[in-house]
Amino acid sequence: MSDGFNLIGKARRRVDGRSKVTAGTDFADDLSLPRMLHCKLLRSPHPHARVKSVDASKAEAHPGVHLVMDWTDLPIEFGILPVSQDEQGLTEIARFAGDPVAAVIAEDELTAFEALDLIDVDYEVLPVIAEPTDSLENPEPRIHDYGEEGNIHKRVSLRFGDVDGALEGADEVFDDIFFFQGNTHLPMEQHASLAAVDPQGKLTLWSSTQTPHYVHRALARVMEMDPAHIRVVAQPNGGGFGGKSDVFNHEMVVCKAARVLGRPVKIALTREEVFYCHRGRHPVLMRFRTGVTKSGKITGTKLQTLVDGGAYGSYGVASLFYTGALQTVTYDLPRYQFQGCRVFTNKAPCGPKRGHGTVQPRFGQEIQLDKIAHKLELDPAEMRLNMLAKPNSLTANYLRIGSIGLGECIERVVKASGWNERYRNLPDGKGLGLACGSYLCGAGVAIYWNDMPHSGVQLQVDRSGSVTVFCGCTEIGQGSDDVLVGFVAEVLGIEPFDVRCVTGDTGMTPVDLGSYSSRVTMMMGNAAIQAAERMREQIATAVAKELEVPAGRLVFANRRVFDAQDPEKGMPFRKAVNRAEAMLGTLGSTGSYAPPRTAARFKGGGVGPSPAYSYTAAVVEVDVDRTTGWISVPKVWVAHDIGRTLNPVLARGQVEGSVYMGLGEALMEEQVYRKFPSKLSGAYVHKEPSMLEYKSPTALDMPEVFTELVEDPDPNGPMGAKEVGQGPLLPIMPAVANAVFDAVGVRVDEVPITPEKILRALDRKAKGEEGRYGPESFPEVRWPEPLEVPPPWDGGDGRAVNDPDRKRAAKLAEVKSS
Amino acid sequence: MMRLPRFRYLAPTTTQEVAEVLASEGPDAMVVAGGTDLLPNMKRRQQTPKTVVGLKGVAALRESQNGTGLRLGAGLTLTEIGEDPRVREHYGALHQAAVQVASPHLRNMATLGGNICLDTRCNYYDQNYEWRKSINFCMKKEGETCWVAPASKRCLAVSSTDTAPALIALGAKVHLLAARESRELSLEELYNNDGISYLTRRPHELLTRVELPDATGWKSTYWKLRRRGSFDFPVLGVAAAVKFDAGGGVADARIVLGAVASSPIVVSEAAEMLVGKELTDGVIEEAAEKAGRKAKPMDNTDFVLHWRKRVAQSFVGYALRELRGDDMSETRWNTAKIRFGD
Numbered sequence A: 001m002s003d004g005f006n007l008i009g010k011a012r013r014r015v016d017g018r019s020k021v022t023a024g025t026d027f028a029d030d031l032s033l034p035r036m037l038h039c040k041l042l043r044s045p046h047p048h049a050r051v052k053s054v055d056a057s058k059a060e061a062h063p064g065v066h067l068v069m070d071w072t073d074l075p076i077e078f079g080i081l082p083v084s085q086d087e088q089g090l091t092e093i094a095r096f097a098g099d100p101v102a103a104v105i106a107e108d109e110l111t112a113f114e115a116l117d118l119i120d121v122d123y124e125v126l127p128v129i130a131e132p133t134d135s136l137e138n139p140e141p142r143i144h145d146y147g148e149e150g151n152i153h154k155r156v157s158l159r160f161g162d163v164d165g166a167l168e169g170a171d172e173v174f175d176d177i178f179f180f181q182g183n184t185h186l187p188m189e190q191h192a193s194l195a196a197v198d199p200q201g202k203l204t205l206w207s208s209t210q211t212p213h214y215v216h217r218a219l220a221r222v223m224e225m226d227p228a229h230i231r232v233v234a235q236p237n238g239g240g241f242g243g244k245s246d247v248f249n250h251e252m253v254v255c256k257a258a259r260v261l262g263r264p265v266k267i268a269l270t271r272e273e274v275f276y277c278h279r280g281r282h283p284v285l286m287r288f289r290t291g292v293t294k295s296g297k298i299t300g301t302k303l304q305t306l307v308d309g310g311a312y313g314s315y316g317v318a319s320l321f322y323t324g325a326l327q328t329v330t331y332d333l334p335r336y337q338f339q340g341c342r343v344f345t346n347k348a349p350c351g352p353k354r355g356h357g358t359v360q361p362r363f364g365q366e367i368q369l370d371k372i373a374h375k376l377e378l379d380p381a382e383m384r385l386n387m388l389a390k391p392n393s394l395t396a397n398y399l400r401i402g403s404i405g406l407g408e409c410i411e412r413v414v415k416a417s418g419w420n421e422r423y424r425n426l427p428d429g430k431g432l433g434l435a436c437g438s439y440l441c442g443a444g445v446a447i448y449w450n451d452m453p454h455s456g457v458q459l460q461v462d463r464s465g466s467v468t469v470f471c472g473c474t475e476i477g478q479g480s481d482d483v484l485v486g487f488v489a490e491v492l493g494i495e496p497f498d499v500r501c502v503t504g505d506t507g508m509t510p511v512d513l514g515s516y517s518s519r520v521t522m523m524m525g526n527a528a529i530q531a532a533e534r535m536r537e538q539i540a541t542a543v544a545k546e547l548e549v550p551a552g553r554l555v556f557a558n559r560r561v562f563d564a565q566d567p568e569k570g571m572p573f574r575k576a577v578n579r580a581e582a583m584l585g586t587l588g589s590t591g592s593y594a595p596p597r598t599a600a601r602f603k604g605g606g607v608g609p610s611p612a613y614s615y616t617a618a619v620v621e622v623d624v625d626r627t628t629g630w631i632s633v634p635k636v637w638v639a640h641d642i643g644r645t646l647n648p649v650l651a652r653g654q655v656e657g658s659v660y661m662g663l664g665e666a667l668m669e670e671q672v673y674r675k676f677p678s679k680l681s682g683a684y685v686h687k688e689p690s691m692l693e694y695k696s697p698t699a700l701d702m703p704e705v706f707t708e709l710v711e712d713p714d715p716n717g718p719m720g721a722k723e724v725g726q727g728p729l730l731p732i733m734p735a736v737a738n739a740v741f742d743a744v745g746v747r748v749d750e751v752p753i754t755p756e757k758i759l760r761a762l763d764r765k766a767k768g769e770e771g772r773y774g775p776e777s778f779p780e781v782r783w784p785e786p787l788e789v790p791p792p793w794d795g796g797d798g799r800a801v802n803d804p805d806r807k808r809a810a811k812l813a814e815v816k817s818s
Numbered sequence B: 001m002m003r004l005p006r007f008r009y010l011a012p013t014t015t016q017e018v019a020e021v022l023a024s025e026g027p028d029a030m031v032v033a034g035g036t037d038l039l040p041n042m043k044r045r046q047q048t049p050k051t052v053v054g055l056k057g058v059a060a061l062r063e064s065q066n067g068t069g070l071r072l073g074a075g076l077t078l079t080e081i082g083e084d085p086r087v088r089e090h091y092g093a094l095h096q097a098a099v100q101v102a103s104p105h106l107r108n109m110a111t112l113g114g115n116i117c118l119d120t121r122c123n124y125y126d127q128n129y130e131w132r133k134s135i136n137f138c139m140k141k142e143g144e145t146c147w148v149a150p151a152s153k154r155c156l157a158v159s160s161t162d163t164a165p166a167l168i169a170l171g172a173k174v175h176l177l178a179a180r181e182s183r184e185l186s187l188e189e190l191y192n193n194d195g196i197s198y199l200t201r202r203p204h205e206l207l208t209r210v211e212l213p214d215a216t217g218w219k220s221t222y223w224k225l226r227r228r229g230s231f232d233f234p235v236l237g238v239a240a241a242v243k244f245d246a247g248g249g250v251a252d253a254r255i256v257l258g259a260v261a262s263s264p265i266v267v268s269e270a271a272e273m274l275v276g277k278e279l280t281d282g283v284i285e286e287a288a289e290k291a292g293r294k295a296k297p298m299d300n301t302d303f304v305l306h307w308r309k310r311v312a313q314s315f316v317g318y319a320l321r322e323l324r325g326d327d328m329s330e331t332r333w334n335t336a337k338i339r340f341g342d
């Protein structure tokens, strides 16, 4: 669909494509500076221990070693969320095996590595909190001295309407427990960072990061420097998926070392260390209680989630809220209750991974719907079509939905997969499963409170006709540079090749909050369009005067500016730029974007709102062998509501990449730990921190994928566009599980869905038990009194009626006025 | 990135020179062929030879020759083995095993000799130095305990070579060259069921070539179980070779299991019971069950132990049914993402 656009909707080679495939892109590890030194980190072998002392004398004496540091050199804590400032560059308390406790800076990596073994660390070993049940049962020892109590980091309880009544009034109530195992991002590029201090003492950090702005803020705090004297450059990332959106200890370490030594210092992590940085998918245990009418309408849902946070806060508070946020945007859900609890454990910290926090409950919700359809003898596709959320509506938890292309997505995958003929009709061992999903187009609220734009873009136009666009957004492989250049070129009627972009550099570009929450196309896109339109206006003013036509009649296309009524009458873009510069002086413009104000006014309502929501439906076909449980996926059909497709090559790439990642999560990926008998060793380590043994599909395992893009332009989206980077992942895992049921009649209510779990479920069924493999119970959690937020249709205004803070504020106001 | 430790590198050009270097350097020296096993192991400090003897320049190791059977130099790459029409036509199991090793890039470097001498594997051992240090190491390197079976006196690391089971099923012999005396032994005899001293090869011996006997009348196959269609080591390998008589009955048979012990396991009972019979469903099932019982995997590879044990029988069945002439291509594709014979 091109709708009169110059470029939008047309497949093109991405602007950075050639340099990516010809090794022309400088990733952080490709950088090298004169006199550069190398850094290695000594990581704790213990899952939980206090560092009593560090004796570095032998390491310092090792030839080629320049510096050894420990936590006393970097005492100030930092963290991505203002409420979780709980990490140190080098830690005083090791909270997982792999937590860095000391650093060596040496002439080369090998020397630094050798010196690690020469450092003597005296540890006080502490008892291990291995699993969430341990965290709930053992308040001591506390992994952190903050959080709600003991090893509970955060609990939340929200109620939107009389959900108990809704379940009582239902014809049938479904009560299901699911488990989503943790997994990691596995970007191709391992994190690397290079820090240098110039002769004036100003600091520059080049890093593999998705969030240079947040790194900039954290550095100012930890280095105790004026942020004006720090520059953070996000090098193009070789994949991020959320794994590079935190602020990392190794970034702090190289900055500090560069300042101490006055020489550039680089660190390039090994693959093992990337597993320790983690910030990946939280393992989540969840319980869904859902009431339905006989015709398959939901009366209400109660959701509980137990979220295993690992060793640090990271984005965890947001991740926790996300496990309860987006249940309402796909289907009509009139009454809803969410209770969630995030705990600390002695494992590498969890954080945001593609689909941040919404993936796990989506898995549960979509399988439960399949169970409901089966029990009520309804077609799962039709049942969903009959309960879709409404466009331009407000949900029970006050999320404002714009366009919804989900109905069309379902119809397209149903048609393409032959669902109506093949579902429930395939030979034994073969099956189809359907599931849907929805995702944000950018978080409505920044990570730290502020009233400034979320994204800023600057344009500079040169006499040569070349345009340079500056923006703080970061290219992590997803194609954000291409989106940026594409919008500017579209508005100015020039070729992408005429536009140069400078991105992700806090010293050179206006702030963009970073590449996370699928916010870039939405926010940077709107900012870029605004900047480009402002520039177009300037140029049009000059050209209108020169050609003596009204500015409103001018068209910018094919590198020309011309009269719409007389296309011959016009001039090349370069000449138009020259006329404008002569008339207005040096040309420049800016644009910026902040999301609309949210409708939610209750505590915790900041997580979930977004300018728009994308939608996806998928059908997965599986082949299951009854004797071995072996499962393979021959084909996947997926349709994604993208609002408007900018560059279809990139958009399809994102969808197919999501299918790939989703199948990995569905079938094999798991970030798991191994506990050693305490009388023999007591170790508690990541089971397989390697790319060979942490199983993720290869190109050969990728099935045929049928991809469709549904375009239902959203009024908030730049030219109608919505996100495509994360949403298409969501339906894949539950669709696989649902297909297994169609194939062999058993349920695996957890991921990964492995042959041996299928076989166990088949064994149980053969014995006459429930044909199911999955978690059996949800542990006791002391939930706080729920915040009562009446949904819009119950006369609510987005506020909690029983918020103790609000009551206190109201009382204060009363006292004051009396 | 992970860096190699410091070592001395020697690059002889004849097999005799290699043998002499090995004789004079003693057990602190190791040869490196493709390096796809040794170099990662050195980076993880699992193997730390003081001297590394490169075989790349030894042309004699890259020769192959027809005779009554086939002679393959130890230095041939697995890509070359996989593409060799003689291997594909007469020694199907070897072809199938070679093309399923690791990934295309690795096969371009990996050699036949290196695959035969591949270090045994265990997921408590195939970890970097820091990881192993945090568990106090294990018996195979620097530690005392075997984490797989703390009561075990011996290391239970897994023989993970794909080509060895195939070669044993095909009746291969290997030639070991030493400065003083050289010897030839059946490949089966090269292995010990011990995760640490898994080879009977002495440190000063160089494996120069593999001898395959004439394969007239034989059909062979190799089935590999692994999580993914590429890249992974076997968690089970089944090599089967059957010689059919004129009437379609079995005249001779060999079945060898890989990745279920510290050496390839020859399951003669299962093979012997096939002799004189036709490969009916019943016969196949019985043989598969017999062979499957020999699979005693330990909990130190991918997949859950009891499941691996349980499916061994199925895979032996697949192999025998394929040899009987059944079309097993769909099962092959679903489990291994590979098609043969097109």
Ligand SMILES: Cc1cc2nc3c(=O)[nH]c(=O)nc-3n(C[C@H](O)[C@H](O)[C@H](O)COP(=O)(O)OP(=O)(O)OC[C@H]3O[C@@H](n4cnc5c(N)ncnc54)[C@H](O)[C@@H]3O)c2cc1C
Binding pocket: A692, B030, B031, B032, B033, B034, B035, B036, B037, B038, B039, B040, B055, B074, B075, B078, B100, B101, B102, B103, B106, B109, B110, B111, B112, B113, B114, B115, B116, B117, B118, B119, B160, B161, B162, B163, B205, B206, B207, B208, B231, B232, B233, B234
């Ligand atoms: C990611 C990955 C996946 C892999 N997957 C598989 C797999 O699926 N199946 C499989 O079988 N292997 C696999 N391998 C292991 C390895 O790639 C192959 O076994 C390969 O064939 C080894 O050959 P090489 O020439 O590289 O051996 P090298 O690393 O050079 O040597 C391996 C060992 O053999 C010794 N050696 C080599 N040549 C001789 C000789 N002529 N005489 C005496 N000793 C010798 C060396 O000293 C060393 O101990 C994998 C490796 C990697 C890194």
Ligand code: SF4
Binding pocket: B121, B122, B123, B124, B125, B138, B139, B140, B141, B145, B146, B147, B148, B149, B154, B155, B156, B157, B195, B300
């Ligand atoms: S089997 Fe035991 S001794 Fe051998 S490598 Fe594994 S843990 Fe170590």
